[in-house]
Amino acid sequence: MHRVKINIGLPAGRSVKGPPGQRSIRNCDWKGSREAPAGKDGAMPRTIGIGKQDFEKIRVNNNFYVDKTRFIKEWWERDDDVTLITRARRFGKTLTMSMLEKFFSRKCARRGELFQGLFIWNEEKYRKLQGTYPVINLSFANVKEKTYQTTVQRIGQLLADLYNENRFLLEGDLLSEEEKAYYRSISMNMPEVTATMAVHRMSSFLARYYGKNVIILLDEYDTPMQEAFVDGYWNELAAYTRSLFNATFKTNPYLERAIMTGITRVSRESVFSDLNNLKVVTTTSEEYADCFGFTKEETAESLKEYGLSAQMEQVERWYDGFTFGRVRNIYNPWSIVNYLDRREFGLYWTNTSSNSLIAKQIQEGNRELKIDFERLMRGESLEVRMDEQIVYDRLLEDETALWSLLLASGYLKLEDYRIEGEGTDNWTPVYTLALTNLEVKLMFRTMIHNWFGTVSSDYNDFIRGLLQKDTDAMNEYMNRIAVSVFSFFDTGKNPSKKTEPERFYHGFVLGLMVDLADSYEINSNRESGFGRYDVVLFPKRAGLDAILMEFKVRNPKKEKSLEETAQEALAQIKEKRYAEELVKRGIAPECIRSLGFAFEGKRVLIEEQPYSFLHFPHE
Incomplete structure (x- = not known):
């Protein structure tokens, strides 16, 4: 982790220490100890597992966890066919998908102990629902290839893994000989026409086996699209993805419900043109506003558990600033967890990505964009007219597309949102944006300095x-x-x-x-x-x-x-x-x-x- 000395105004009686060049502020009453004091009610705080995204492992090991199971109830009762939720990286999207899989999947039937003591287990209706659906859980988080061909192969590998996990379907006479032949043809090198139908057909097989339609979870759906834009094969991948999504989410009679998560809302014309059953939830949406990231109350309780309540003001300065819908003061969970573990302030969330796409747009932007960016760095806000959906092939021509990308990625916070000319043919959404918090500002300072250092x-x-x-x-x-x-x-x-x-x-x-x-x-x-x-x-x-x-x-x-x-x-x-x-x-x-x-x-x-x-x- 890059480090730089920063004076953040710790409470009286504390000082900032560390080796030269260190970017961390250690709370001196810890005296460097890795052992936490007793938390709330005198109990020892739970062990923090950095980077753990498997809900079952977290619960079995009694790791630190903020209860977000209310999301299950809220999502289930909204009854949308396909839901796309966009949130910044490291905001709990993958853990949420793991939680959903462990709650709904038939493979996790009779694993109710994973949810005992959590919000969702308070209602008998949901206790009966646990472990009753076939679930397909896929993630594109690691699809970061340099070419279109290797990207399609990588997705093919994920689909082949899905089929290998369910090879029990080949037993008996559930599948016809033609279907078994298709099943065995699934591989990382399969033809594209075969790959785009793979999830659709697996839905059919599982629905017939369990006698119930499937729930499909697709995490980080837009990761390969960002790579495609940076490396120059956007149009080819958009066409492939459009076919895959149409077969999986639109023309799939074996689909019960589906959730996709990602950082950006890719334009409907690019990949979602056939999905008229898609519910899109973005930064400004009211739905699930407090289900990703930590609320102020959840952050305060977490600090209390680890004996760090006195640091709440500085934690707010460093890691607060996110707004979803009307819910303000959402804290960055990745940085909070790392702070609880290390007991020092630093750039945790902003150092988990290369930020190459953001850097590319700022470096190549025009004079007016740089002037606006200078204003943000001075702590001012911008009023921007933009569309939250990202049209990747317009990023270089349309300055407002960059603001959309920065907002979706979490680097900018939403201070205000309104509609100009509402009810007329010339209505326009207007966003008031600012840098999210101190961590983001320091990240941009480092990025800019490094441009010249190179x-x-x-x-x-x-x-x-x-x-x-x-x-x-x-x-x-x-x-x-x-x-x-x-x-x-x-x-x-x-x-x-x-x-x-x-x-x-x-x-x-x-x-x-x-x-x-x-x-x-x-x-x-x-x-x-x-x-x-x-x-x-x-x-x-x-x-x-x-x-x-x-x-x-x-x-x-x-x-x-x-x-x-x-x-x-x-x-x-x-x-x-x-x-x-x-x-x-x-x-x-x-x-x-x-x-x-x-x-x-x-x-x-x-x-x-x-x-x-x-x-x-x-x-």
Whole structure:
């Protein structure tokens, strides 16, 4: 786990300790001990099993578990044919599917002790329902292949495993000879037309054997789709998945009910075009709002069990922030469980994924997207008009698709939701979004810093040159990094030579935030004077100058050289009176620095003058 020293304001009497570079805050009253104190009512707390997703093992071993069996009752009584539930990763989706399998499956009949003492076991109706249905439980969580062919093979392997688990169906005369031949043809290398019907036909076999229609569970349905988008075989996989889902969930007379879980709601046109019996539950839905993740009350009880109630305020700062439907203050369960186990704050949930898809979209996004992202990093919120369903083949063209992806993935929280023009033909859903919590913010800081670390080991030389007014060092660094970064970092899908340098810089300023955020408030594209400045650094403490930055791409028809372009940038700072906001904050003109950045292709020139030298027009 990457570590960085962070001051989070622990209660009096506690301190932050650890080796250099450590990103964890240990509660010092534990003194490094791995043995927990007595929990609530004096009983020893349950053992925490990190990463356990098998409901039976958790219950048999009496591991830490927050009772979510109310979901069984709520889902069963809603009586929907096929339910798609989207939640961020590590929010208990897989454990929920395991719980459903152990509750409904005929293979788990007479295993009621697994549910004794839990909510669902309070009603006789549900005690009688336990272990009475054939269940097909599949997971696409590990289908992360680089090509379409290997993805289809991997899914074929999962289907072959399903058939091998139920080979008892081949005994006797339940199946015809033709059906037995089909059964034996199921393998990882079977034809696609065979594979797409495999779950459908297994439903038929199980329904006939048990005399009851099947319940189908499909966990992480969208994992292979995300990989397909990143690796360039989205269209082929969408067609395959559409056929598989149609046969499994739509034209399947042996289906009792089904649940699919995933991170994103893939667009209906992509894979669900034939499923008119699909109930979709997303971040804004009221259904099952408190069934995934820990509520504030559940988190408080968990902390109490492990003697950590005093840390509730800091736990909230780090891991709270999720909202589902109207239920606010949902806590990230993966981070909570890890915190209970390690007794130190850290980036647990955000370090469980490569975040490659998110990073790709931000890196290749346009200037406006980066400005919006800077606002999020400063703790501001955004008002976005978007559709929660993800159209993967539009991610690179449609900025709102990225916000949908970030919300579904848990990196943004929903602060408000409303419908504009409700009841009219022009109705539009409007979402107010912000970074979810401290853990997410620190994850993005690390991600941004790493972008620059991959192309140059002397990134701090630029920061040092900026603070020491060494334009020679800044020019040397910028020209070196421009050559290596423009083609790697921020050119977008269809860049133009005119906008490429400015796109680069607004990506670069995110990197500046990582190392300067403690000393400066960094704003960009804000109104001041008679226009909008590009970037302003407001000092947070005495002894630091304010810094104004303006960027211009050389126009050969107007400027003879980069020097003239840089001077034009400096002149614009004067003419537009960009320092007006700084002066209103009480910063003296002699404490304001002006930097003009001139770009031409991959050449950069930075020139600096004191703002007072530009003859600040006093009021």
